Amino acid sequence: MDKFKAHILLVDDDEGIRSLVKKYLNENNFLVTTSDSAENASEKIKIIKFDLIILDIMMSGKSGLDFINDHKKDLDTPIILLTAKGEASERVEGLELGADDYLAKPFEPKELILRIKNILTKTIKIDQKRIIEFENVKIDLNKLLIIKNKKEFKINNTEKVILEKMINNPGNTFSRESIGQLISLDKERSIDVIITRLRKKIEIDPKNPKFLQTIRGAGYVLWIE
Amino acid sequence: MDKFKAHILLVDDDEGIRSLVKKYLNENNFLVTTSDSAENASEKIKIIKFDLIILDIMMSGKSGLDFINDHKKDLDTPIILLTAKGEASERVEGLELGADDYLAKPFEPKELILRIKNILTKTIKIDQKRIIEFENVKIDLNKLLIIKNKKEFKINNTEKVILEKMINNPGNTFSRESIGQLISLDKERSIDVIITRLRKKIEIDPKNPKFLQTIRGAGYVLWIE
DNA sequence: AATTATAATTAAATATTTTTAATCATGATA
DNA sequence: TATCATGATTAAAAATATTTAATTATAATT
Structure with a gap:
């Protein structure tokens, strides 16, 4: 299977959370870029096409919801919102605006990873099988090739x-x-x-x-x- | 746009919740079948291919997690888990087993709908655009047809x-x-x-x-x- | 403004895929 | 087991798509 590193933009105005989460994501084989504000994130997404954005709702300056609002027309990247515990109305608003998921703070790191993988699986199909093998048959959907008993067949x-x-x-x-x-x-x-x-x-x-x-x-x- | 009704299997041993949620889902244009146990649900999925399963974790008899375990090999249908509030370990376990999402009870009906749509969008692509129009151009991806100024072009x-x-x-x-x-x-x-x-x-x-x-x-x- | 690189267009040649039709094979059922 | 329906296989014909190459157009850069 291809080794692919998903590139995540982490937007949070709390330096502590940024470094903590970044470290954790790095350990789990993600490439991470951080922004300390919605404004900064807006600049970043102009330049880089991320695979996923993790976005804190409550930030000084523009909020996470503002960010979504600003970009909902042009932005195709999935978003996971970080919400304060229990703020149901914000969660609902975020999802309505187009966020793909949310996680209430404080969250378990493990759960964040699961949610990320869940979304990435569905968007960039990180886990979709492209090369499979069974018995003496290997199907490589990337190369459009089937190898059966060492003989090659193009598809x-x-x-x-x-x-x-x-x-x-x-x-x-x-x-x-x-x-x-x-x-x-x-x-x-x-x-x-x-x-x-x-x-x-x-x-x-x-x-x-x-x-x-x-x-x-x-x-x-x-x-x- | 095609009118498509997603078929949902709702599994919960609480009759009150079943009828309440079913009613709400019906109002939101979903087709709903219910099961009062994991065992019954296992029978149902043999016969009908659902688009989504909403599954209570805590049930008498087999639990929701048992159900997922029983079927994780052969079941392709997305699952939303209903969990008791705060049961982080169960949530994590459910997601690890392959559930697509969860919702803590008690939940807001509106939020359930959002999560359902979110998942369906990604799996059966219910919301993907198949017919679009702009200015004098209509593209129908189903019929492989473009109509431009009343002239038809096949694609x-x-x-x-x-x-x-x-x-x-x-x-x-x-x-x-x-x-x-x-x-x-x-x-x-x-x-x-x-x-x-x-x-x-x-x-x-x-x-x-x-x-x-x-x-x-x-x-x-x-x-x- | 001239030069260079990139893109657009066209038509013909080439290659590939789909369709058709005829024949054979297999499974279901009376 | 005879009959009927459905599926498999083949090869040839027909349709369609891709590639190539030559030419023209356009944008970017000096």
Whole structure:
């Protein structure tokens, strides 16, 4: 799996919290930049595209909510709000404005990490499987390559999209229709042909599919252990 | 926009909470099925594929955490945990086991809705834009159609994928490389050609692009108001 | 204003993918 | 087990997409 370091912007006017949280995040393999104010953060995001922003609500000068308000139109980066304990109305306001999550201070560091990973998983897909192996088959969605018994098979984008979906939902049945939707094809027979093509590449014995199976009347499933 | 009703499984052994939350969710346009135990929920998910599960941790019989443990291998559905106030260790354990979010009881109904939408947005993409309009241009990503000044233009999957990405990240610059990655092409010149093709379809004056602009040295951006 | 680098456009060649159709295989059911 | 429905396989035809290359246009820099 690719080693990727998510870049986090930590915005808090309390120096103690900044250094503490930064240290903790660094230990957990994140790259961290800090801002001591919403104003400073606004400058930073002009220059760097962060993967995530951790934002204190209550700050001298502009508040965290102000920051969100200022940028909600142009900012695509997920935000975790740090709120004072019990301030339900602020939390709700923050979420309504577009924050992705919040954490009440004081929080457990472990919980912060979980929430960060949770969000990153969904946005930049840090944990999505791009390279998987089962038995003698290795699928590399990045390189568009399948290696089966040391033989290489190229896959095209169509095949990649289908495999990607199935790999991230193993055991789920996909109808021909839903597969067609995925790749913008509407002829059912065409899906058949694509499945045959795929089986030739990923199955040890394509005539007796073990991984990419048919569910009669319903569609296809990928079984990977 | 398509009218889609997310189907939620609500698992709680307290009849009062079940009916109250169900009613509230119904009012907010969700389809709700309830279970009074983890065991019953396990039966339900065999039959129905839910979009989301709201799961009380503390239940007589199997707990919510037990439920997650039982199904974490095969269950792809996002889970929101309902926890007792202050039970940080349970929250952390739940998130570690794979829950997507939690809410401490008693919670504000409004906050529950926000959290549900937040998760659904990320999983089934309920809020992702599939049909957008600006000026005299309408893009329908479902039908693979662009209507510009009442004239129809078909788009193919390649174009759809690029537009989809840009539409959901307006104002973001995409390098040729990142676009290529999206559609599994690595020749930069090919991206040029595709952009030209796209401009012919979405721009009022393709020679003077207003929406799909070039950022010299960086890539392309979509500006929609 | 001239130079240089980057981007846009076009059309033709090339390559790839989808569709179709015919045939075979398999599973379900009466 | 005979029949019917559904799925698999193949190869060829048709449609579509990508690549290339030559030319033109535009922006940035000296």
